[in-house]
Structure formats: C-alpha cells, structure tokens
Amino acid sequence: MFQLLQINTPVPRDIPLPLPLPEWLLVALLVFSFLLHIIFVNLMIGGTVLTLWCQIKGLKEKDYHNLAHEISRTITVNKSLAVVLGVAPLLSISTLYATYFYSATSLTGGMWIALIPLITVAFLLTYLNKYTWHVLDKNKPLSIAIIATATALFLFIPLIFLVNVNLMLFPEKWGTIKGFFSALLLPNVFPRYLHFIFASMAVTGLFIFWYMGRKNYPFEMYFEKLTRYEIKKKAYSLTLAASVAQFIMGPLVLLTLPTKGFDWKLILVILSGAGIALPAMWWIWKAITGNPENIDRHFGKIVFALGVTVIFMGSGRHVYRANALAPHQKLMAANTAEFERLSKEARENPIAEQVDLKIDSTLGPVAKGAALFELNCSSCHKEKEKLVGPPIVEMVEIYTGSKDKLTQWIKAPGKKRPGFPQMPGFAQLSDEDREEIAQYILSIKTK
Amino acid sequence: MDFPMFHLDWLNDRFLIAIIAILHVFINHGLAVGFIPYITRLEQQGVMNSGPDQITNLEWDNMVHKMMKVGFIVTTTLGAMTGVGIWLSVSVVSPSSIASLIKVFYWAWFIEWLVFVTEVVLILIYFLTWKNSNKSLKAKLRHIRFGWFLSVFSWITMAIIVSILGFMMDPGNWNNQHSLINGFTNPIYIPQLLFRTPTAMLVGGIFGYLLSTVFTKKNTTLRARAVKQSSIWILIWAPLSLIGAIYYYRALPQAMVENMSTAVGTLEFAQYYDLLKWIIIGAVSTVLIISLLGIWKPKKIRFAMVLIPCIMAFGFLGIFERVREFIRKPYVIKGYMYSNLLREEDYPLYKRDGILKYAIYTSTPEVTESNKIGAGRNVFILTCSRCHTTQGINSIVGVFEKMYGPGKPFDEGAIAAFTKGMHNGRTFMPEFPGSKKELDALSAYIKHLQQTGDVIEGAQNEGIVVNPKQSIDAVVKLLEKQEKQKADSLAEVAVTKN
Numbered sequence: 001m002f003q004l005l006q007i008n009t010p011v012p013r014d015i016p017l018p019l020p021l022p023e024w025l026l027v028a029l030l031v032f033s034f035l036l037h038i039i040f041v042n043l044m045i046g047g048t049v050l051t052l053w054c055q056i057k058g059l060k061e062k063d064y065h066n067l068a069h070e071i072s073r074t075i076t077v078n079k080s081l082a083v084v085l086g087v088a089p090l091l092s093i094s095t096l097y098a099t100y101f102y103s104a105t106s107l108t109g110g111m112w113i114a115l116i117p118l119i120t121v122a123f124l125l126t127y128l129n130k131y132t133w134h135v136l137d138k139n140k141p142l143s144i145a146i147i148a149t150a151t152a153l154f155l156f157i158p159l160i161f162l163v164n165v166n167l168m169l170f171p172e173k174w175g176t177i178k179g180f181f182s183a184l185l186l187p188n189v190f191p192r193y194l195h196f197i198f199a200s201m202a203v204t205g206l207f208i209f210w211y212m213g214r215k216n217y218p219f220e221m222y223f224e225k226l227t228r229y230e231i232k233k234k235a236y237s238l239t240l241a242a243s244v245a246q247f248i249m250g251p252l253v254l255l256t257l258p259t260k261g262f263d264w265k266l267i268l269v270i271l272s273g274a275g276i277a278l279p280a281m282w283w284i285w286k287a288i289t290g291n292p293e294n295i296d297r298h299f300g301k302i303v304f305a306l307g308v309t310v311i312f313m314g315s316g317r318h319v320y321r322a323n324a325l326a327p328h329q330k331l332m333a334a335n336t337a338e339f340e341r342l343s344k345e346a347r348e349n350p351i352a353e354q355v356d357l358k359i360d361s362t363l364g365p366v367a368k369g370a371a372l373f374e375l376n377c378s379s380c381h382k383e384k385e386k387l388v389g390p391p392i393v394e395m396v397e398i399y400t401g402s403k404d405k406l407t408q409w410i411k412a413p414g415k416k417r418p419g420f421p422q423m424p425g426f427a428q429l430s431d432e433d434r435e436e437i438a439q440y441i442l443s444i445k446t447k
Numbered sequence: 448m449d450f451p452m453f454h455l456d457w458l459n460d461r462f463l464i465a466i467i468a469i470l471h472v473f474i475n476h477g478l479a480v481g482f483i484p485y486i487t488r489l490e491q492q493g494v495m496n497s498g499p500d501q502i503t504n505l506e507w508d509n510m511v512h513k514m515m516k517v518g519f520i521v522t523t524t525l526g527a528m529t530g531v532g533i534w535l536s537v538s539v540v541s542p543s544s545i546a547s548l549i550k551v552f553y554w555a556w557f558i559e560w561l562v563f564v565t566e567v568v569l570i571l572i573y574f575l576t577w578k579n580s581n582k583s584l585k586a587k588l589r590h591i592r593f594g595w596f597l598s599v600f601s602w603i604t605m606a607i608i609v610s611i612l613g614f615m616m617d618p619g620n621w622n623n624q625h626s627l628i629n630g631f632t633n634p635i636y637i638p639q640l641l642f643r644t645p646t647a648m649l650v651g652g653i654f655g656y657l658l659s660t661v662f663t664k665k666n667t668t669l670r671a672r673a674v675k676q677s678s679i680w681i682l683i684w685a686p687l688s689l690i691g692a693i694y695y696y697r698a699l700p701q702a703m704v705e706n707m708s709t710a711v712g713t714l715e716f717a718q719y720y721d722l723l724k725w726i727i728i729g730a731v732s733t734v735l736i737i738s739l740l741g742i743w744k745p746k747k748i749r750f751a752m753v754l755i756p757c758i759m760a761f762g763f764l765g766i767f768e769r770v771r772e773f774i775r776k777p778y779v780i781k782g783y784m785y786s787n788l789l790r791e792e793d794y795p796l797y798k799r800d801g802i803l804k805y806a807i808y809t810s811t812p813e814v815t816e817s818n819k820i821g822a823g824r825n826v827f828i829l830t831c832s833r834c835h836t837t838q839g840i841n842s843i844v845g846v847f848e849k850m851y852g853p854g855k856p857f858d859e860g861a862i863a864a865f866t867k868g869m870h871n872g873r874t875f876m877p878e879f880p881g882s883k884k885e886l887d888a889l890s891a892y893i894k895h896l897q898q899t900g901d902v903i904e905g906a907q908n909e910g911i912v913v914n915p916k917q918s919i920d921a922v923v924k925l926l927e928k929q930e931k932q933k934a935d936s937l938a939e940v941a942v943t944k945n
Contacts, residue, residue: 010808011921012450012917013807017547020552091553091557098542106907107907107911108907115532115535334925343793346796346800378864419852428874
C-alpha cells in the first residue's frame with residue numbers, strides 16, 4: 001500500500017527560469033497582499049450574511065429592515081476591492097509555486113473556471129438586492145430570496161479557493177483524485193473552511209462597529225428605535241462570539257492538518273497569533289459590559305491586536321506551506337536539473353535523423369529535386385493518384401514547357417479548384433529549391 | 448506536459464480563453480475607457496444647459512446617471528471577473544507558458560495591477576458620489592473634473608496593457624531585455640494604441656447611444672437631445688477610428704514578417720485578414736449611418752435601429768483580437784515555446800527519445816504494439832490538444848477530412864507523412880516533436896478517432912496517471928546519483944589539490 005502511494009506521487013519539472021525578485025521579497029508580497037485581499041473578502045461575505053440575517057429579522061422589526069439595507073450598501077465597495085486585491089497574491093503565488101498551484105487548478109479546472117460565472121452572478125444578485133430594495137418593499141420574501149442566493153454562493157465559492165490551495169500542498173494526492181468534488185474531501189478543507197467563515201464574521205463585526213460609529217454617519221436618519229450604542233454592542237458581540245468559536249476551530253484545524261508541514265516554528269507562530277487575540281477579546285468584553293459612553297475606549301488597541309493575530313495566522317499559513325513543500329521541491333529541482341542536462345546533451349549531439357534531405361544519387365540530376373519533393377510535397381501529392389492535391393502526372397500535363405509558371409505556383413499557389421483544399425505557399429523555400437522541385441516534377445514520365 | 452492537461456473536448460481550449468478575453472475587451476473598451484469620457488461629457492452638458500438657478504438639468508442628469516449605472520454594474524461584475532478569468536483560463540489551458548511569462552515579466556503585471564486598483568477606486572468614487580454631488584454647484588463641478596481625471600487615468604491603463612500585449616508578441620524581447628519598456632518600443636505598439644483609443648471611444652459612444660434609447664421615451668425632446676449628442680461624439684471619433692484601424696491593419700503583417708513565425712502568405716491568415724477588412728467597412732459604415740440619422744432625424748430613432756450598428760462595432764473590436772492572436776503561431780512565446788507548450792530547445796531530446804518518456808502524466812511512457820492506440824491518444828493529448836479537439840471545434844478528424852475529403856477513410860501512412868512535414872507547409876503549426884514510433888501511434892489513433900467517434904476527457908474530469916519514470920521513486924534514486932556525483936567530484940578536487 002505504501003509502495004503504491006510512493007509510485008503515485010508525481011515529481012514534475014519546475015519552470016527553469018529565475019525568480020524575478022529575491023524569494024523573501026516575493027514571499028512577503030504574497031503574504032501581505034493575500035491578507036489585504038482576504039480582509040475584504042471577509043467583509044464581503046460577512047456583510048452579505050448579516051444583510052440576509054437582518055432582512056429576515058426585518059420582516060418583524062422595521063429598524064432591522066433598514067439596517068439590512070445599510071449593511072448591503074457596504075458590499076458594493078468591499079466586493080470590488082476584494083476582487084482587485086486578489087490579483088497580486090494570484091500573481092505572486094503563480095511566480096513562487098507555479099507547478100503546485102497550476103497543477104492543482106488544472107486538476108479542479110471545471111470548478112476553477114466556474115468561479116467566473118459564480119462570482120459574477122453573486123455580485124449581480126447583491127446589486128439586484130440593493131437596487132430593487134424599495135420596489136420590492138411589498139414583496140420582501142423575493143428580496144430575501146435574492147440575498148439568500150447571493151449568500152449561498154458566497155458561502156460556496158471560498159471552498160473552490162480552499163480546495164485548490166490545499167490540493168497544491170499534496171502532490172501525493174494528485175493521482176488519487178478526480179475533479180473538484182473528490183479534492184473537496186481531502187484533509188483538511190472543511191476545518192479550514194469553518195475557520196475562515198468564523199473569521200469573516202469576526203472581521204465584519206469590527207467593521208460594522210467602526211462604520212456605524214463614525215461621526216459623519218447619519219445614524220438617526222435610518223433608525224427609530226435602535227441606538228448607535230446598541231448596534232455597536234451587537235457588532236462587538238459578534239466579533240467576540242466568533243473569536244471564542246475560533247478557539248475551538250483553530251485547534252481543530254491544527255489537529256486535522258496533515259503532519260508533513262509541521263515544525264516548532266509553525267506552532268510558535270500560530271500560538272503567538274492566538275495568544276495576542278486574548279487581550280483583544282478581553283477589551284471587547286470590557287467594552288460590552290462597561291458603561292455605554294466608554295464603548296469606544298479600546299477600539300484602536302483591539303484592531304491592532306487582532307490585526308497582529310491576522311498577520312501571524314497569515315504567516316503561519318505560509319510556514320506550513322513552505323515546510324510541506326520543501327522536500328518535494330528538492331526532488332523537483334533534481335528532476336529539472338537532470339532534464340536540462342539531457343536536453344543540452346541531445347542539442348549538442350543531434351541524431352542523424354535531424355538531417356532532412358535523403359538524396360538518392362542514383363536519380364542523377366533530379367536527385368536533389370526528388371529529395372526536396374519527398375520532404376515538402378509528398379504528404380499531399382502522389383505520383384499517379386490524388387492524395388490531397390492532384391498527382392504529378394497531372395502537373396506534367398499542365399506545366400510541360402512552362403517551368404516558370406510551375407515554380408511561381410509552388411511559391412504562391414493560385415485559386416483552388418472545387419473539390420480540392422487550397423495549397424499552402426512555399427515562399428520560405430529558396431528559388432533554387434523550387435527550381436529543383438519543378439525540374440524533378442517535369443522529369444516524371446506520364447506514359 | 449509538466450502539468451495535468453485540462454481539456455475541453457468540444458469547445459476547444461483556446462475558445463474558452465477567447466470568449467472570456469473578448470468579452471473583457473468589449474467591456475474595457477466600450478464600457479470603461481471609451482464610455483467614461485462619453486458620460487463625463489454628457490454630465491458636463493447637463494450643467495452647461497441648465498438654467499441660471501439650477502445646478503444641473505435634473506432630467507438629463509438622471510438619464511446620464513442611469514447610463515453610468517449600467518456601465519458601473521457591468522464593469523464591476525462581468526468586467527472584473529472576465530479580467531481575472533483571463534488569468535484563470537490561461538493558467539489551466541496553457542500553464543507552462545503563463546508561468547514562464549510571469550517569471551520574466553512579473554514587474555510589468557505588478558505595475559498594471561497597481562494602476563488597476565487605482566482605477567477601481569476612482570470608478571467607485573465617481574459613481575457612488577454622483578447623487579451627493581448634485582447638492583451644490585461646487586460639488587458638481589468637482590465631480591465632473593473627477594470624471595475627466597478618471598477618463599485620462601482609464602486611458603493610461605490601456606496604454607500600459609497594450610505594452611504588455613506588445614512584449615508578448617515581440618521577437619527579440621524574450622531573450623534580451625526583460626522589461627516593460629520593450630513593450631512600448633515594439634513596432635506594433637503605436638499602431639495598436641492609435642487604433643484602440645478612438646475605437647474605444649466609438650464603441651463607448653454607440654453603446655451610450657443604445658442606452659439613450661432605453662432610458663428615454665420615444666418622441667421626447669430628451670431622447671432627441673441624447674441621441675444627437677451621442678451621434679456628435681461618434682462622428683468625432685469614427686474617422687479617427689477608421690484611420691487607426693487602417694494603420695493597425697497595415698502594421699499587423701509587418702509585425703508578422705518581423706516575427707518570421709508565420710508566412711504572410713498562409714491562407715488561414717489571409718482569410719481572417721480579408722474578413723477583417725469587410726468588418727471594418729461594415730462596422731464603421733453602419734455606425735456612421737445611424738449617427739448621421741441621429742443628427743438629422745433624432746426623433747425617429749428607435750432601439751432596434753441602434754442595436755445592429757452597436758453589435759457590429761463590438762464585432763469590429765473582437766475580430767481584431769482574433770487576428771492579433773494569430774500572429775503568435777506556431778509559438779506561444781516567440782523563439783522559446785511553441786503553442787503546444789514545448790520549448791524549442793528541448794525538441795532534439797524529444798525527437799531522439801520520444802516525448803512520452805518525459806511526460807509527467809501518462810499511462811504509456813513507451814509505445815508498444817499492444818498499447819499503440821492508447822499511446823497515440825497520450826501523444827495527441829501532449830502535442831495536439833492545446834489547439835485541436837477530437838471531434839469538436841477545430842477537431843483533428845475535421846481538419847484531416849477537409850484535406851483528404853469528407854468521409855474518406857484515413858490512410859495512416861499519409862497522415863504520418865503529412866504530420867512529419869506539416870510545419871513546412873502550414874507554418875503556423877509547430878513541428879511534431881516526438882519519435883517515429885510515436886508519430887505512427889498518433890496516426891493510428893487519429894484513424895481510430897475517425898472510425899469510432901471517440902473523444903477524450905481532460906484531467907479535470909479523468910484525473911491523472913503518473914509516469915513511473917517521473918515519480919518519487921525514480922527521482923529519489925536520481926537525487927542520490929546526483930549527490931554522489933557531486934561528492935565524487937569534490938573528492939577529486941581535494942585529491943588534485945593535495
């Protein structure tokens with residue numbers, strides 16, 4: 001069984017070109033641009049989920065109906081920034097890990113390409129929800145159906161990304177899967193997915209706290225009963241609850257992560273990141289349970305601490321990836337070097353087959369022409385029967401006595417006859433070569 | 448061949464990229480670069496034509512805002528996703544080439560990305576602050592100035608991307624200087640930019656013209672004025688677009704001659720080139736007619752009348768893309784990598800040892816009598832499937848039947864003879880890279896395809912089979928050998944030093 005697994009692990013060759021930047025710089029760009037991207041993805045997903053939740057609650061309470069609309073307006077900006085910020089990490093991972101990343105996306109190619117229509121439709125649905133808000137006032141269930149569909153899509157789409165960044169780490173699994181759905185079942189996609197969803201809610205909670213707490217946000221214009229304090233308290237509570245849940249999800253991810261990427265550095269980074277979240281959670285707790293006028297007190301510190309958590313987690317992600325792939329990358333480098341060596345050797349010692357013209361000297365003065373004909377023309381012209389084009393015997397009939405017309409035709413053939421495909425031109429041959437060919441053709445006896 | 452082979456056996460892999468990319472071109476020319484200045488001009492006219500006590504003509508402004516809303520929605524959904532989609536599709540259809548290009552031109556794409564982020568932010572600001580800006584004249588004028596700024600910035604993104612398109616086609620660029628600057632000095636750069644700029648304006652204008660028939664009622668003054676202004680815009684840009692098109696049309700073969708990768712005389716190129724000529728004439732003339740009508744009889748204009756010229760204008764853009772991409776062949780990276788994703792410098796090795804031996808994923812590392820059809824199938828996947836399907840669009844059965852006669856049973860020997868020399872007659876085709884045995888297996892497979900109507904599935908559905916010669920077992924041994932050789936040579940040096 002072990003033996004079989006060994007055989008099934010491919011060792012591709014790497015792209016034999018140097019990195020455009022020092023590796024450490026590319027890694028830094030990858031990790032930071034990815035975190036920037038993922039924060040806006042978090043806000044997009046969290047915003048959509050909250051909009052749906054508030055719309056449902058809004059069927060009974062008007063303020064929640066308005067709250068839903070207010071939150072839905074943030075999706076527009078966050079989604080566009082999420083997409084455009086995704087390009088830099090995509091570019092960077094394709095530079096650093098082309099073989100792994102592209103192998104994984106090719107293996108799940110159907111669903112990978114499906115990202116385009118799925119995300120487009122999800123975005124259009126969020127616009128539809130926003131722009132039909134007042135029109136559908138008398139048909140709220142339809143409006144809810146629209147945002148629910150968008151939410152379902154946004155909850156599914158991250159799985160496509162997760163399946164790929166997971167699959168890329170395990171070449172030993174590439175031979176065992178068939179398409180997206182089998183790769184979905186590999187460890188540890190689902191724990192990572194749940195970890196991500198809770199993170200989205202935590203980040204969105206902080207965002208709502210800030211967005212609705214701004215001095216220039218005309219809160220009283222939208223809400224009759226709900227106060228600013230109440231909304232901010234709910235937003236903080238969401239972040240706190242989601243963060244508490246992460247203390248279960250996080251260990252679950254660690255416990256289900258395949259062993260091959262583990263080392264002490266990883267444990268240190270992850271535990272540090274988790275540790276820094278604890279004071280943030282404490283400050284949130286104090287803000288929620290303390291006096292209303294003090295609710296803003298620790299906000300800066302909370303954002304900073306959780307920001308550091310995010311950076312540590314993002315870095316830990318990369319540490320795992322680097323560890324998991326290091327042994328395989330060494331093998332890949334060996335395979336690449338060997339191939340380059342063999343290719344160079346073959347280039348420097350081309351085999352006899354490379355010599356193109358096989359000149360049969362027994363044919364006398366038309367020997368070269370015959371060899372050129374064999375190479376360039378015989379795939380479409382036979383001596384006596386039609387193959388693709390007319391046979392030589394017909395050419396002799398038409399062109400005997402006008403060799404120049406024949407060489408001209410070979411160079412730039414004229415209009416095709418019905419029933420025959422158009423002959424390609426042979427302008428790339430020299431005038432002499434065309435002469436030789438014409439001479440050979442016209443030497444054939446038609447009997 | 449280093450990657451699992453994603454494949455769409457009916458649609459054809461190139462067509463997947465083409466559909467996504469051409470949609471993206473429609474949107475970035477017609478709904479962004481060309482559309483935003485058109486809109487800003489209309490917004491400005493709303494202010495200029497309003498009464499002394501008004502900030503702007505609200506009826507007009509609301510119409511323009513609705514038009515911009517369409518542009519905003521389409522660009523931030525389909526526009527953005529087709530842009531990313533080009534990356535996604537190219538990386539599954541042609542991974543070796545894009546991975547190579549990224550390693551060399553990372554900076555160019557990074558700069559392009561920075562410009563894109565800025566453009567997205569600017570478009571968000573322009574659209575989302577529109578209504579608020581109507582509150583004071585100062586705010587409105589600032590908003591309009593912002594629109595002009597966005598228009599210029601949008602054009603700059605086009606100027607940079609055209610450079611990126613250029614360096615991918617440029618003959619000497621790959622082996623010499625790996626910089627974005629070379630994209631700008633490519634002979635095709637200025638013609639392409641001088642074509643794309645007015646054409647984007649033209650397409651933006653005709654699309655806006657179409658929208659003005661949607662957002663106004665017929666026989667109203669509002670429609671008449673909107674139609675008239677759209678027509679004036681189009682009439683300003685149409686002659687420039689035509690001149691640019693002719694200049695670019697002339698520059699394309701020149702670029703090809705310099706590329707020397709395809710003979711200008713190949714029939715396939717000539718067919719596209721001819722079609723292009725007719726579409727240029729057709730598109731520009733229908734657009735001109737509807738614009739002249741729009742000035743002379745604006746009240747008679749109906750949606751259906753504008754739809755055809757609008758479609759033709761988009762088609763005009765699309766066909767140029769097809770012709771431009773044709774220039775690459777038989778290479779995907781000129782002088783380095785063929786469209787079949789194999790490097791030119793590796794061909795001697797493949798011809799000597801066969802290509803199957805070096806494929807990472809194949810069930811047949813060697814051709815034998817018993818596995819001939821299966822080996823032929825694998826050779827097809829490795830060397831032909833990037834451009835040909837089995838029975839679908841541009842099918843291998845179809846191209847041979849066109850040559851030999853439909854329905855006529857294939858002759859394996861003839862197919863092998865043709866395939867061996869096809870790069871001489873059809874210079875847009877890469878040379879067949881494999882050994883003689885592999886060529887025979889491929890020919891047998893092609894005949895089998897004609898007889899059975901068989902198809903192939905891509906790795907995304909079928910999974911992959913790892914070539915034992917390229918698996919961990921084999922490479923571990925290889926690594927041991929390499930390390931031993933290194934140790935031996937180090938020992939030798941130590942001995943000679945002593």
